[in-house]
Amino acid sequence: MGSLTQLLQHPLELKSALVLKYYREPLFPGEESKIANSKDLKRCYELLKLTSRSFAAVIQELNPELRDAIMIFYLVLRALDTIEDDMTINPSVKVKLLNEFDEKLDLDDWSFDGNGPNEKDRDVLVDFPYILREYHNLKPEYQKVIKEITRKMGQGMVNYVLDESFNLNGVETIKDYDLYCHYVAGLVGDGLTQLIVLAGFGDENLYEASGDRELYESMGLFLQKTNIIRDYAEDLEDGRSFWPKEIWSLYVEKLPDLQKDKSNGLRCINHLVLNALTHVNDVLTYLASINEQSTFQFCSIPQVMAIATLSLLFNNEKVLVENVKIRKGETCYLILKSRTLKGCVEIFQYYLREIKSKLMVEDPNYLPLNIQIAKIEQFMEEMYQDKLPAGVRPNETEIYLKTQERTKSDEKMAITFKMEENNFLMVVSYFGIAVLAIAYYTLFFNK
Amino acid sequence: MSDISSVLLIGGAGFLGLHLVQQFSEVKPTPKISVFDVRPLPEKLSKQFSFDPSSIGFFKGDLTSAEDLEKAIKESGCNVVVHSASPMHGNSQEVYELVNVKGTRNIIDVSKKCGVKALVYTSSAGVIFNGQDVHNADESWPIPEIPMDGYNETKAIAEDMVLKANDPENGFVTIALRPAGIFGPGDRQLVPGLRAVAKLGQSKFQIGDNNNLFDWTYAGNVADSHVLGAQKLLDPATSDSVSGETFFITNDTPTYFWALARTVWKADGHVDKRVIVLKRPVAILAGYLSEFFSKLSGKEPGLTPFRVKIVCAYRYHNISKAKKLLGYSPQVDIEEGIRRTLAWMDEKLD
Numbered sequence: 001m002g003s004l005t006q007l008l009q010h011p012l013e014l015k016s017a018l019v020l021k022y023y024r025e026p027l028f029p030g031e032e033s034k035i036a037n038s039k040d041l042k043r044c045y046e047l048l049k050l051t052s053r054s055f056a057a058v059i060q061e062l063n064p065e066l067r068d069a070i071m072i073f074y075l076v077l078r079a080l081d082t083i084e085d086d087m088t089i090n091p092s093v094k095v096k097l098l099n100e101f102d103e104k105l106d107l108d109d110w111s112f113d114g115n116g117p118n119e120k121d122r123d124v125l126v127d128f129p130y131i132l133r134e135y136h137n138l139k140p141e142y143q144k145v146i147k148e149i150t151r152k153m154g155q156g157m158v159n160y161v162l163d164e165s166f167n168l169n170g171v172e173t174i175k176d177y178d179l180y181c182h183y184v185a186g187l188v189g190d191g192l193t194q195l196i197v198l199a200g201f202g203d204e205n206l207y208e209a210s211g212d213r214e215l216y217e218s219m220g221l222f223l224q225k226t227n228i229i230r231d232y233a234e235d236l237e238d239g240r241s242f243w244p245k246e247i248w249s250l251y252v253e254k255l256p257d258l259q260k261d262k263s264n265g266l267r268c269i270n271h272l273v274l275n276a277l278t279h280v281n282d283v284l285t286y287l288a289s290i291n292e293q294s295t296f297q298f299c300s301i302p303q304v305m306a307i308a309t310l311s312l313l314f315n316n317e318k319v320l321v322e323n324v325k326i327r328k329g330e331t332c333y334l335i336l337k338s339r340t341l342k343g344c345v346e347i348f349q350y351y352l353r354e355i356k357s358k359l360m361v362e363d364p365n366y367l368p369l370n371i372q373i374a375k376i377e378q379f380m381e382e383m384y385q386d387k388l389p390a391g392v393r394p395n396e397t398e399i400y401l402k403t404q405e406r407t408k409s410d411e412k413m414a415i416t417f418k419m420e421e422n423n424f425l426m427v428v429s430y431f432g433i434a435v436l437a438i439a440y441y442t443l444f445f446n447k
Numbered sequence: 448m449s450d451i452s453s454v455l456l457i458g459g460a461g462f463l464g465l466h467l468v469q470q471f472s473e474v475k476p477t478p479k480i481s482v483f484d485v486r487p488l489p490e491k492l493s494k495q496f497s498f499d500p501s502s503i504g505f506f507k508g509d510l511t512s513a514e515d516l517e518k519a520i521k522e523s524g525c526n527v528v529v530h531s532a533s534p535m536h537g538n539s540q541e542v543y544e545l546v547n548v549k550g551t552r553n554i555i556d557v558s559k560k561c562g563v564k565a566l567v568y569t570s571s572a573g574v575i576f577n578g579q580d581v582h583n584a585d586e587s588w589p590i591p592e593i594p595m596d597g598y599n600e601t602k603a604i605a606e607d608m609v610l611k612a613n614d615p616e617n618g619f620v621t622i623a624l625r626p627a628g629i630f631g632p633g634d635r636q637l638v639p640g641l642r643a644v645a646k647l648g649q650s651k652f653q654i655g656d657n658n659n660l661f662d663w664t665y666a667g668n669v670a671d672s673h674v675l676g677a678q679k680l681l682d683p684a685t686s687d688s689v690s691g692e693t694f695f696i697t698n699d700t701p702t703y704f705w706a707l708a709r710t711v712w713k714a715d716g717h718v719d720k721r722v723i724v725l726k727r728p729v730a731i732l733a734g735y736l737s738e739f740f741s742k743l744s745g746k747e748p749g750l751t752p753f754r755v756k757i758v759c760a761y762r763y764h765n766i767s768k769a770k771k772l773l774g775y776s777p778q779v780d781i782e783e784g785i786r787r788t789l790a791w792m793d794e795k796l797d
Binding site: 353356361362366367368370371374375377378381382385387388389391392393395 | 579580582583585587588589657658660700701702703706707709710712713718719763765767781782
């Protein structure tokens with residue numbers, strides 16, 4: 001179905017798409033010219049757009065204090081990933097490169113032309129000198145974070161390149177699954193969080209360990225696990241898989257069998273969704289800890305996309321054979337709504353209830369899924385505590401206080417929303433008047 | 448001296464009572480356990496219990512009689528009294544008054560007089576319920592001025608008496624525990640009620656949108672909280688922080704009402720392919736009609752507006768206080784609890 005037809009069937013999403021494209025108030029107007037005036041910076045942003053359109057858009061919206069640092073961070077990791085992913089590179093060359101990649105950041109000039117001709121992101125490595133120059137323009141403390149994470153990720157990748165069992169059999173246990181996700185996504189969350197805290201855009205305690213795992217770890221894992229569940233069919237076709245055997249072996253003997261055994265396939269997907277949902281309370285806590293608006297949006301957009309995607313994947317047998325994606329218009333709606341914490345909480349609640357409504361009693365995880373979703377709803381209640389009887393004071397728990405603090409920023413955003421809404425309605429009404437005028441004209445003057 | 452040397456379980460032959468016997472018998476060093484009840488301990492115990500009934504002291508008596516109680520306390524030599532006697536819902540106001548109010552008064556007075564150190568009272572989460580939704584309530588929620596019903600009203604009065612009797616200076620300390628939705632082997636209401644609904648073929652109906660959260664608590668976990676309450680009361684290091692206090696006790700996993708019901712039915716081998724959802728207002732109307740027609744026909748109505756409101760209400764609690772101060776955490780999860788309850792029902796001991 002074409003996206004226009006889809007939009008027409010979902011008027012709220014059509015409205016969102018229009019507002020997003022034409023009426024959204026930029027947080028930092030006038031920044032584009034600065035980028036255009038610097039040759040290096042301009043090339044870097046071109047590379048960014050080349051590798052990821054959606055990510056480029058979100059990064060460009062960021063507060064100028066962090067924007068370039070995060071852009072460079074992303075490109076460096078993308079470069080690393082482009083080496084790791086390329087099966088045409090000789091393994092020994094690859095291992096050496098991955099191991100030493102962080103040291104390249106100390107050089108003034110370094111590039112790599114050894115990727116295969118079909119590698120779509122090979123330009124990032126060919127044009128690496130642009131990235132290096134901009135990297136050295138960053139604040140030293142930002143450079144340090146980028147370098148540290150690059151080193152850790154490079155070493156993690158080497159472990160997986162050399163791990164024969166992993167390459168042959170994929171991920172064994174849930175613990176291995178979490179560790180794999182840590183290397184490919186948890187570390188990104190680690191670096192981003194360090195940058196955010198250094199810039200003063202989030203609670204200082206965001207970078208401290210709390211409970212079983214750090215909050216930023218959950219931010220990365222929630223996204224990565226969603227992608228891994230979604231990409232089952234595609235990965236299988238490429239001869240790899242990241243679904244942990246500890247879970248899928250409860251349902252079938254061999255992973256590809258899930259494609260034939262639909263009912264066990266669904267159970268397995270749902271089990272993986274249950275596993276991913278254990279990260280949600282951390283995600284909400286993390287979001288409540290971000291006080292700078294552009295950083296908040298940068299963090300919240302991927303998370304709300306993930307919960308929308310999970311809800312689409314849940315109990316959906318299409319996942320077994322193809323790559324399922326949420327509607328474009330839905331994306332627009334989510335981008336606009338996720339600009340406040342309250343909006344994010346409502347999005348999560350909406351999709352959690354969708355998941356609950358698709359859950360079948362026969363599912364072996366029927367009760368555990370219900371309990372996990374309820375746990376998140378209980379947590380949301382604790383965030384706001386807005387259903388207390390008269391005379392009862394809220395419990396001043398950490399999450400409650402964070403939510404209160406963040407709500408102040410939410411309220412500032414409300415003014416922006418009103419403005420966008422008014423601008424949009426004004427144009428819609430002009431448009432309406434114009435249509436009426438034409439109709440009137442046609443009816444009465446053409447007779 | 449902070450060990451439970453001897454404990455008297457009032458109402459110890461009842462549903463929760465047997466779980467109390469079980470959990471107290473697992474305490475090390477094992478205390479002397481005695482039961483005070485109007486009915487004897489069951490002759491045949493469910494396989495879900497492992498304690499030896501012959502090791503349990505038994506006193507038959509009426510909890511409103513000072514004489515009966517004094518004899519039991521003195522002969523058992525108990526330093527802890529646990530009061531978990533409670534009439535079933537659906538009794539008359541007179542019975543509630545007698546057991547909950549008069550009985551509790553008597554227990555407090557006689558315990559104090561006989562030098563008992565600690566009194567643990569089984570209250571109910573219902574004491575804060577006034578028909579309105581209860582969202583993640585903690586112990587700071589007030590007792591409603593207009594009580595929901597006679598049962599909850601008398602439970603609240605008794606709880607208040609127990610808390611006011613707390614008197615650390617004179618060596619008598621008390622605590623009130625408020626479990627929500629107790630189920631488990633011996634349960635006469637929750638799980639058997641659901642099984643009956645399935646037998647009547649009514650499980651395919653769902654009333655309300657099923658977004659309302661509910662607490663169920665496994666009886667063994669409730670009993671654990673009583674052991675912890677007694678231990679913390681006796682321990683000089685913790686006594687001050689828990690005495691005279693109330694604690695909600697749940698399984699710490701609030702769940703959607705119908706998810707619990709369907710889990711029971713599924714465990715029983717009954718899965719409905721199609722569910723018919725009755726929206727709350729529709730169901731309330733149906734309740735009125737059902738009540739009206741059953742009055743005409745003289746039969747017990749299946750659906751009443753009151754029942755509809757109960758199954759559509761949010762009623763879940765925040766047990767942070769019990770976790771923090773009592774060190775409580777539920778040891779048996781809901782699914783295991785349901786499994787044990789159904790296994791007990793299948794023993795058909797009655």
